[in-house]
Amino acid sequence: MILIQNAKVFTMEGDVLEKGDVLVKDGKVQEVGENLDAPDGAKVIDGEGKILMPGMIDAHSHLGLFEDAIGFEGNDVNEMTDPSTPHLRAIDGINPMDKTFKDAVMGGITSTATGPGSANVIGGQFAVIKTHGDYIDDMIIEEYNAMKIAFGENPKRVYAEKKTSPMTRMATAAVLRENLLKAKSYREKKEEAGLDKTKLPAFDMKMEALLPVLERKVPLKAHAHRADDILTAIRIAKEFNTKITLEHCTEGHLIADVIKKEELTAVVGPSFGHNTKFELKNKTFETPGILNRAGVKVAIMTDHPVIPIESLPMAAALAVKSGMDELEALKSITIYPAEILGMDSRLGSIKAGKDADLVLWDKNPLDIQAKVAVTIIDGEVVYEG
Structure with a gap:
């Protein structure tokens, strides 16, 4: 399990969470919200000051x-x-x-x-x-x-x-x-x-x-x-x-x-x-x-x-x-x-039940200087910048 905390989350489902959390389990997005508790054994990724987007x-x-x-x-x-x-x-x-x-x-x-x-x-x-x-x-x-x-x-x-x-x-x-x-x-x-x-x-x-x-x-x-x-x-x-x-x-x-x-x-x-x-x-x-x-x-x-x-x-x-x-x-x-x-x-979006393909950016990805901090595919961290 992975919990990404405190990121600005662009869900592409109409919601932008200024201090959002996303819980990932078994390759899928388990929960999207705020102030989520980290389950026992979950890898916690601090998204403070970063932007979380769908892959x-x-x-x-x-x-x-x-x-x-x-x-x-x-x-x-x-x-x-x-x-x-x-x-x-x-x-x-x-x-x-x-x-x-x-x-x-x-x-x-x-x-x-x-x-x-x-x-x-x-x-x-x-x-x-x-x-x-x-x-x-x-x-x-x-x-x-x-x-x-x-x-x-x-x-x-x-x-x-x-x-x-x-x-x-x-x-x-x-x-x-x-x-x-x-x-x-x-x-x-x-x-x-x-x-x-x-x-x-x-x-x-x-x-x-x-x-x-x-x-x-x-x-x-x-x-x-x-x-x-x-x-x-x-x-x-x-x-x-x-x-x-x-x-x-x-x-x-x-x-x-x-x-x-x-x-x-x-x-x-x-x-x-x-x-x-x-x-x-x-x-x-x-x-x-x-x-x-x-x-x-x-x-x-x-x-x-x-x-x-x-x-x-x-x-x-x-x-x-x-x-x-x-x-x-x-x-x-x-x-x-x-x-x-x-x-x-x-x-295409961050929603419970969808594939956990997520990217944590250090700034708006449309900024030419933006860099990827973490890439997650199917619930697995496959890159850390």
């Missing part, structure tokens, strides 16, 4: 799939041999012993959605994982949380170099539609066969991977920067009645009214760094705030390793500098990504 969540990264300080040998993020690879699973490529996991823990990032990159139109399955552990199987929160798809320049560039389709935005949309239609037909044949195994269609691993998308069990995780690409993603999702989250959403501020009308969520970023391609020309840290004020639920992401995962609070701070409300910015890296990922029953 931060990066809703879009490639953590563990693109290893630190290494080239081809540690690059498992893009299978650039086929524009449609829905059967690929992030958990089969993640190396949890990569240095960047320690960086995440030291930076207060306790969980992330990580998965394939955007070289392919259909990239594969994103997973939600904790950032601490030696074995990926013990770190998984949900092994198939979303299906990565990509629009815009990346698939065009990769396959233009190979002199094959898709080389245009039209072809990118066509590849996605074709595979969703094939999956729909595959599902119908399975349903028609019923219990008669002789009538079942030949097993197709790719189509099997797409069935949860058609059944609305997992969303499409749509890489789209430019406004027209965002609108194409929305159009196709509506056509097939699938769930969708808008990833990057770089020009989302230009069509905030549409995104709000469609009741969609946005995972915005990385907004830091050089505009490396044309579709980033309207990139701005104002985007999260504009979408947030329009009523769109926003998470801020790093797209690690595009910017290092421990830079997540810095990205939120720069969004505040560009007009986003400070509390909303904190929510955009805690409770909002948890809700967008469908993980809010376990993650």
Whole structure:
């Protein structure tokens, strides 16, 4: 058991306790309040003068799939041999012993959605994982949380170099539609066969991977920067009645009214760094705030390793500098990504029954000089600064 005492506690449940205590037991938050008594044998952590937050969540990264300080040998993020690879699973490529996991823990990032990159139109399955552990199987929160798809320049560039389709935005949309239609037909044949195994269609691993998308069990995780690409993603999702989250959403501020009308969520970023391609020309840290004020639920992401995962609070701070409300910015890296990922029953806030993923900061984490004093994941102290 662990008792954190006398901290300023941002629960992300609407309460801010100026002198709050949090009791942790068996990997879960047991109690949140004031003047809690320390049970016998509990480790007591003094939070006087510090801020206690839920562990931060990066809703879009490639953590563990693109290893630190290494080239081809540690690059498992893009299978650039086929524009449609829905059967690929992030958990089969993640190396949890990569240095960047320690960086995440030291930076207060306790969980992330990580998965394939955007070289392919259909990239594969994103997973939600904790950032601490030696074995990926013990770190998984949900092994198939979303299906990565990509629009815009990346698939065009990769396959233009190979002199094959898709080389245009039209072809990118066509590849996605074709595979969703094939999956729909595959599902119908399975349903028609019923219990008669002789009538079942030949097993197709790719189509099997797409069935949860058609059944609305997992969303499409749509890489789209430019406004027209965002609108194409929305159009196709509506056509097939699938769930969708808008990833990057770089020009989302230009069509905030549409995104709000469609009741969609946005995972915005990385907004830091050089505009490396044309579709980033309207990139701005104002985007999260504009979408947030329009009523769109926003998470801020790093797209690690595009910017290092421990830079997540810095990205939120720069969004505040560009007009986003400070509390909303904190929510955009805690409770909002948890809700967008469908993980809010376990993650994103400090509440009895939720995972004890907690970070004690020496000052407001949006302060660029803030340092992590203690990181707790699943009720275990995994870092002390």
